[in-house]
Amino acid sequence: MIFWVNLDVLRAVVPQGVLNVSGERSLSEKLEPELTMGFQWLENTFGDLEQYFPYDKEAMPQGYVRGSGSYELDLAVTMVIDRAFYNTFDALNVILTSNGFGVVSNQQVAPASKDRTDAYKKSLARNFNRLLVALYGRCLKVQAWREQQWTLFGRTLVGPNAILTDSEMACDIDAWSKVRPTIYNCEQELAEKALSDDLYEWLFDNMYGASVRRLMVVLSITVTKYIYGRQESVWADMQQMVQIIRLQPELKAIWENTATAKGWNAPGFENKREAGGVWL
Numbered sequence: 001m002i003f004w005v006n007l008d009v010l011r012a013v014v015p016q017g018v019l020n021v022s023g024e025r026s027l028s029e030k031l032e033p034e035l036t037m038g039f040q041w042l043e044n045t046f047g048d049l050e051q052y053f054p055y056d057k058e059a060m061p062q063g064y065v066r067g068s069g070s071y072e073l074d075l076a077v078t079m080v081i082d083r084a085f086y087n088t089f090d091a092l093n094v095i096l097t098s099n100g101f102g103v104v105s106n107q108q109v110a111p112a113s114k115d116r117t118d119a120y121k122k123s124l125a126r127n128f129n130r131l132l133v134a135l136y137g138r139c140l141k142v143q144a145w146r147e148q149q150w151t152l153f154g155r156t157l158v159g160p161n162a163i164l165t166d167s168e169m170a171c172d173i174d175a176w177s178k179v180r181p182t183i184y185n186c187e188q189e190l191a192e193k194a195l196s197d198d199l200y201e202w203l204f205d206n207m208y209g210a211s212v213r214r215l216m217v218v219l220s221i222t223v224t225k226y227i228y229g230r231q232e233s234v235w236a237d238m239q240q241m242v243q244i245i246r247l248q249p250e251l252k253a254i255w256e257n258t259a260t261a262k263g264w265n266a267p268g269f270e271n272k273r274e275a276g277g278v279w280l
Contacts, residue, residue, distance in 0.1 A: 009066050009081070031084045038080035046135065047149035049076055052142045072138045079131040086124045086173050089117070125173040129164040132176060136160055154180040156187055157203055157216070158223040179227050186226040190219065194238040196260035199251060211250045215241060 042049070053072040055064050064070065066077045136159055139145045160176045163183070169175040191200035206212060222237040242264050245251045255261050 034084040034088050038083045042076055042080055045153060052145045075131050075135040079128055082124050082128040089121055122171040126170045128173050129170050133161045133164055156183045157207060158183050158220050162220045182227050183223055186223050194241045196255050196258035198258050199255045202254055211248055215244045
């Protein structure tokens with residue numbers, strides 16, 4: 001997958017003006033190593049998006065140009081640029097001279113305070129995470145992506161759309177990468193102890209159905225608690241999930257004959273005359 005990124009594209013993504021001092025390398029040159037790694041990260045995470053969202057290569061032989069008609073590819077290139085700015089933010093005005101490191105002159109532009117630069121970095125992270133959620137949602141609608149790439153992305157019922165809306169996590173550009181293993185481990189535990197493997201797998205193809213809406217809400221809440229270390233209420237959440245399953249015929253039909261369901265159906269006590277002791 002090849003994207004075409006030049007200074008005009010960078011300026012279109014960054015809301016503030018980009019100024020260059022005489023003799024300074026262009027912003028495109030400064031960001032080139034980070035952009036290269038960013039596009040590699042994009043392919044490792046989402047796969048070859050060109051395969052799922054093709055564009056006119058004859059019209060754009062140098063690579064896809066942002067703003068050329070593909071909403072999904074526009075999301076992808078904007079996300080990579082945001083990530084590049086975020087990762088190089090603190091070093092963009094630092095240069096290496098023969099006498100050591102120096103800072104580029106601001107040319108009548110007052111230096112931003114630490115509070116403002118920190119706030120801007122957080123805004124880059126929030127925007128990156130919004131773009132990630134949007135691109136993930138578009139990819140989920142493509143059957144080929146689900147079949148070929150979803151597992152590599154992190155195939156979980158609770159996706160970034162349920163996690164990255166949290167105000168704290170939204171300000172961390174690496175939030176999804178950090179919590180993804182925890183989400184997977186939590187869901188595996190819930191599948192084993194409450195949902196059953198059969199129902200868990202069925203939910204991947206039916207997660208947006210009306211019959212599973214309430215179950216998915218409880219699942220999302222449970223996983224979020226798990227991420228924040230509030231495991232003490234997970235058992236009560238599992239009981240609620242089982243109750244929802246039992247009351248929903250479509251879910252119960254898949255669940256009731258599994259080994260997991262049998263663990264929730266404790267055998268009732270039957271008082272027999274042959275048993276020792278007193279019976280009434």
